[in-house]
Amino acid sequence: MNIALVILSAGSSTRMGTAKQLLPVGDTTLLGVSIESALQSNSNKVFCVLGAHAKKIYKSISQYDIETIPNDKHEEGLSSSIVEGINFIEDKHFDAVLIMLGDQPKVDYNYLNMLVTSYEKNPTKISASKYLNNTGVPAIFPKLFFKQLQQLRGDKGAKYFLNAYKTQVISITSEKLIDIDTQEEYQNFLNSL
Template sequence: MNISVVILAAGQSLRMGRVKALLPLPLGPSGADCSALEGLARLFRGQGLTDIVVVSGYHAEAVEAEARRLDLETVRNPAPERGMFSSVCTGLSAFANRAAQGDTEALVVTPVDVPLLRPLTLMTLQAEAEKDRARSGSGAPVLIPLFSGREGHPPLIPAAYIRRILAHNGREGLRGALATLPRRVLSVADAMILEDMDRPEDYKRLQRLAPERGVLSPEEAWVLLRQRDVLPKILRHSEAVGQVAARFAERLVARREAEGRPAACDPRLAQAGGLLHDICKGLPRHELAGGELLDSLGLPRMARIVRDHLDLELPDDMPLSERELVCLADKYCAGDRLVPLERRYEEKMRHFADDKAVQAAILGRMARAQKLAERVARECACAPFAMAREVLTPAREPDRRA
């Protein structure tokens, strides 16, 4: 599907006091600073969306110079003082002929001051647009991303609606124009669709948030789990693992800070990693499938947590991180109930009583888990089972008389 992009960068930036398109954010390779405009261009091109037009207006020379450096096409709004909808119309007009010829089938429209969008949001929009086109053809709806009950950027607009939007009277801007069209909201695991930068304090907040674009919050993780239709029993287990991993992380951070060391561990990331560790449960090698899925969504740190949750060995000179805490937390959760670590492996040993090779592998995994538990106990100054018991209900002992 041929999807084009309109980036709105014509604003006066009165409240910001600086040209938003040129503000540096750590969105470049390896987290290097680049302009907000470059960050968005990298995002869209990374998803195969290369037909991009930047709408300039106020500060046109500076914005257009940056666009040329990035090899982006520009079109200038002749009357930016008329507001953002005039820039929307300028951008859509640039694609009207391409749409008539079938070269553009849909458009993503976003302001440059919402620069932290995640790849997974674009993937969701693209995939759903393909489905809608197959179902509805030219009657496909506008797609609006949604997080936590709030609509965000960017909408994906079928090109068939360009003329109707251009004919809109301007009331309530693009939102008002889209309200007159068939539309569908899509829940996405991306709070960044709501994060814009209008004022200097907003920019400072986005600078802090930018490094987190590669990981999900627990709230975002829940959205992704629901999108994947994960079974309720797996959701309950995953919630338990997330709670235990977060408790481990909280104690670890408290101990490190008490000793004057950097925390170097995030309880919310540990919780989100625990929530997602079984996202592909039911597939062969579900841990690898889950890691591959999260890698494809642009979440490599979370992919590593999921990929390694079954079994790992941490060298003594490597620090504990969320990855190890999720792995260990999983071993204390039978469903959503607390079990001693050894019982998890004893049950597996009984299940494979006739397969000595599998039993040997199970014993190896148990030894590594026990070693990890000892490390966590030492660094948290608390037994992992005791920490897990603070957040979980113990499972009943199995009836051995049966």
């Protein structure tokens, strides 16, 4: 199975007040943590969608063996990054795409590999992360869903899509699914290390 892993990291971090992708975590950044987990996973190639602050962020991640995807429409919301990611990889012979966020630093390669394993056992189903009452990303979508993903609009990203295809989704629960959106969440994460 040939799996593309696409990290969505194009947002402007309005609630944080600064580019959260560049926030220091140990000897890397918040986005760097996600990239390192992605590179250690069983995916075949890692891509990162960049939009706001792209030049600065690109410089901070240039040492990683990944390919970046520009998203000039990032102000249209998370869906625009998913669409750009799928548009970029669709003709590159991937069987599936694993979509993750650049601001979920507790999502490690073991968790990503659980999604990959679930997909390998169920190659026609979506394997997605289960939150309290929702399903979301990280999630792995077989190629047969690429066309529908390219129709996404707005800031809800994959959540509505996953709810619409509930019968096609295998849910995987984890306590690692925290997002970092505010200074307080960032401090709490640093304190937990």
